[in-house]
Amino acid sequence: MGIEVKNLVKSFDKKVILEDLSFKVDDGKILSIIGFSGSGKSTVLKLISGLIEKDSGEIITSGGDIAMVFQYSALFDSLNVFDNISFALQERKDLRGKYTRKELERIVAEKLDLVGLSGIEDKYPSELSGGMQKRVSFARAIVTEPKIILYDEPTAGLDPISSTLIEDYIVRLKNETNAASIVVTHQMSTIRRTADSVLMLYNGHAVFEGTPEELMEQRTPYTKQFVTASIEGPMNMKG
């Protein structure tokens, strides 16, 4: 059943960030959330993953773990790739001691393989390129077989080729895990290559909901402004 969000409201110090937001993502589908910086995209992901508390509304998720991939990977820089990926299996209260070293090695190798990396277990994050760090963070996120995967600007700051690679792996992880995924992004290429549906946030509301094709058709002032990256339009960025 994936993720269902109903009438979600969130404000920070009286500043309303999300006002009555509703949407749904089915298992095996990818929703792309777009919108200008500060429109509350990361806030949506943090609310779903439980990092912050909502003011009101409902977030219904299928049971099981929720994985989150952070914008700058957020790998633990004092741990090597092996310990990063197996972190949850080694440190989570209900999983600690459940796996032997051999099993951990097998699981880590398997996850690394899923993101097209192998044999880098002993490397530290600082020894990896940005794209590789991102893929290691994918592997870390999916280590407990989550039913929901949230990506916060997964291709931001990467070169176009690394971005394409990352986009392929997002689709691949979806196919492998049948998880419901949300991809927050600014990039048209990411939307085109990964999304089943798109939601545009502005002023705390969804100002567009539809397929990537409908977004490209630019039939509303909002979609037109976003796709053409125009300054003119209904959305203005303060500051």
Add this chain to the structure above:
Amino acid sequence: MKIYYKATYTYKLYRMFIQELESFVTTLGNIALLGLEFLKGLRHFPTTFKSIMYQASRFGVSSLPITLSIVGMTSIIIAMQVAGEMVKQGAGNYVGMLVAILMVREEGVIMAGFAIISMIGSSLASEIATMKVTEQIDAIRVLKVNPVHYLFTPRIIAGTLMMPLVVIVASVFGILGGAVASNLVSGLTYKAYFDSVWFGLYMKDLNVCLLKSLTFGFVISLISCSCGMEAKDGAKGVGVATTKAVVWSFVSIVVLDLLFAAMFFY
């Protein structure tokens, strides 16, 4: 004529004061909450022995050189300043006692505290703050691991237990330094110095010294972790958090030192 009170300097000063007070109370609250969470976490003792040992070695190794130099230097200064005078006045037999009392009761702990704050406290705070602003702490949370138990428990335990060790080594070093300085500066014999060292020391002094260093170690690591955890807004936030941790630790141990002196020696 309407006087808009919000434009007055008095009001602005008042606002500033209130804001400072607010942030003071918030910080205090955060430290207390973290302390509580730490104590709760002790129940299931989730941290491995290995990670406590790792943090402890970090505390000991990186802080000993600077602690020893500060404490050694201080005791040499004290001995130089007073030994000559005391020998002249016929009180040379008490130089060792004076240095020992100063070292064990005050200097050893407070100087080791200062050294630990500047070496360990700041590095703890900036480490945690960096993890906070790069979302590593959020990543720990999303992976359903309690960051307090995973990160802070081993650090706070290590900080609490290592502090007395550092203090003991530092005090011994300080007393030895005093002996050498007194001998060089005013020709006091080592025998005269060390005979009197024992006059000044009671079991109570050593116990209080131990208790005080445990407390300081706990408070410094707790404050450093807590201030690091409050960091926000990227690289700048790391600096702000580190400064805050250092200032708060400094003030706290001086205040605690005062309380200890009042409680046990007044």
